[in-house]
Amino acid sequence: MxxxxxxxxxxxxxxxxxxxxxxxxxxxxxxxxxxxxxxxxxxxxxxxxxxxxxxxxxxxxxxxxxxxxxxxxxxxxxxxxxxxxxxxxxxxxxxxxxxxxxxxxxxGTVNVASSRLKKTLDLPGVCNRTILTSPRTLGNAPDSPTLAQLAAPGVTLIIYMNNLPLPQLVDELKSGYGGDVPITLCHRLDLPGETIITATLDSLVEQVGDRDFFNFTGPGNRPALTLLIVGETLTATVDGSWWNFRHETLWRHSAGQE
Ligand SMILES: C[S@@+](CC[C@H](N)C(=O)[O-])C[C@H]1O[C@@H](n2cnc3c(N)ncnc32)[C@H](O)[C@@H]1O
The missing domain is CATH 3.40.1010.10 (Tetrapyrrole methylase, N-terminal domain)
Structure with a gap:
C-alpha cells in the first residue's frame, strides 16, 4: 500500500x-x-x-x-x-x-501572456466574451464548430496548439472578425527565444514572414509553444468611467470589496 x-x-x-x-x-x-x-x-x-x-x-x-x-x-x-x-x-x-x-x-500560459501585453483580456464595452480554443480539438465532423464561427467582433479568442498554416488560420478568423482586428502571437513565453508579435489579421502573415512559430518544419507533430490571442481588447484603451461607475454602484457600498 x-x-x-x-x-x-x-x-x-x-x-x-x-x-x-x-x-x-x-x-x-x-x-x-x-x-x-x-x-x-x-x-x-x-x-x-x-x-x-x-x-x-x-x-x-x-x-x-x-x-x-x-x-x-x-x-x-x-x-x-x-x-x-x-x-x-x-x-x-x-x-x-x-x-x-x-x-x-x-x-497559466494565458496569464503570462496577459502580463506581457499589460492587457486584461476582457474589457467592458469592447469584449463581452472570451473563448479558449484550439483547432486541434474542435473536431473534424461536418457539424464540428469552426474557428470562423467562433470569431466575431466583441470576442477575445485565445488559441492554443495551432496546427493550421498561418494564412489559412488568418482567413478563417477574418471571415468572422474582418481584417482590421488585432492579433498577438506569443512564442516561448518565459523561455529563451521568447518572441511577441502584435499585428492585425491583415498584416500578421507578412509580419511573421518565413519564421516558423508552429513547428511546421521541425520533426514530429508536437504543438509549438505558441499562443495566439485575437480581439479588440489587445489594443483598446479605457478611461476611468467604468471605474467610477463601479465605485458609485458597487464598491462604495461594499466596504471596499470588489
Ligand atoms: C497542451 S497545451 C498546455 C497549456 C497549459 N496547460 C496552460 O495552462 O497554459 C500546450 C499549448 O499551450 C501553449 N503554451 C504552452 N507553453 C507555452 C509557452 N511557454 N509560450 C507560449 N505558449 C505556450 C501553446 O499554445 C501550446 O501549444
Missing amino acids: NLHKAYFIGAGPGAADHLTLLGARALQECATVFAPVPYETTFASLLVGKEILVPFLFSFEDLLATLHDRLATTPVAFLIPGDLTFYSPFQAFIDLLGSQAVVIPGV
Missing part, C-alpha cells in the same frame, strides 16, 4: 519564477519528479538530487507502474506546463489516483 501523495503542480509556461509558494513546498518534498522538457533545465536549481523522469516518454501503463513504484517510498511531483486548468493531458492519472492526487494551481 503506497500512501504518499502525487502532486500535480502547475509549473507555469517555463520559468521557475512562476512556480507558486505552494508548488515549491510540494516539490521540495518529492524525491521523484516527472518533468517535461525543458523543465528539467529551467527548474534545475529546484531539482538537485531528485530523480527526474520525462512523462511523455512513457506509455500510460508504464508511467502508472513507475508512479506506483516510486509512491511506495516518496511523494512524487509532476510539473504541469501552465497548470491543469486548460489542455492538460494528466487527467487520467489524477482520476485513477483519487485522494492520493493533489492538484496545485499555477500560472
Whole structure:
C-alpha cells in the first residue's frame, strides 16, 4: 500500500519564477519528479538530487507502474506546463489516483501572456466574451464548430496548439472578425527565444514572414509553444468611467470589496 501523495503542480509556461509558494513546498518534498522538457533545465536549481523522469516518454501503463513504484517510498511531483486548468493531458492519472492526487494551481500560459501585453483580456464595452480554443480539438465532423464561427467582433479568442498554416488560420478568423482586428502571437513565453508579435489579421502573415512559430518544419507533430490571442481588447484603451461607475454602484457600498 503506497500512501504518499502525487502532486500535480502547475509549473507555469517555463520559468521557475512562476512556480507558486505552494508548488515549491510540494516539490521540495518529492524525491521523484516527472518533468517535461525543458523543465528539467529551467527548474534545475529546484531539482538537485531528485530523480527526474520525462512523462511523455512513457506509455500510460508504464508511467502508472513507475508512479506506483516510486509512491511506495516518496511523494512524487509532476510539473504541469501552465497548470491543469486548460489542455492538460494528466487527467487520467489524477482520476485513477483519487485522494492520493493533489492538484496545485499555477500560472497559466494565458496569464503570462496577459502580463506581457499589460492587457486584461476582457474589457467592458469592447469584449463581452472570451473563448479558449484550439483547432486541434474542435473536431473534424461536418457539424464540428469552426474557428470562423467562433470569431466575431466583441470576442477575445485565445488559441492554443495551432496546427493550421498561418494564412489559412488568418482567413478563417477574418471571415468572422474582418481584417482590421488585432492579433498577438506569443512564442516561448518565459523561455529563451521568447518572441511577441502584435499585428492585425491583415498584416500578421507578412509580419511573421518565413519564421516558423508552429513547428511546421521541425520533426514530429508536437504543438509549438505558441499562443495566439485575437480581439479588440489587445489594443483598446479605457478611461476611468467604468471605474467610477463601479465605485458609485458597487464598491462604495461594499466596504471596499470588489
Ligand atoms: C497542451 S497545451 C498546455 C497549456 C497549459 N496547460 C496552460 O495552462 O497554459 C500546450 C499549448 O499551450 C501553449 N503554451 C504552452 N507553453 C507555452 C509557452 N511557454 N509560450 C507560449 N505558449 C505556450 C501553446 O499554445 C501550446 O501549444
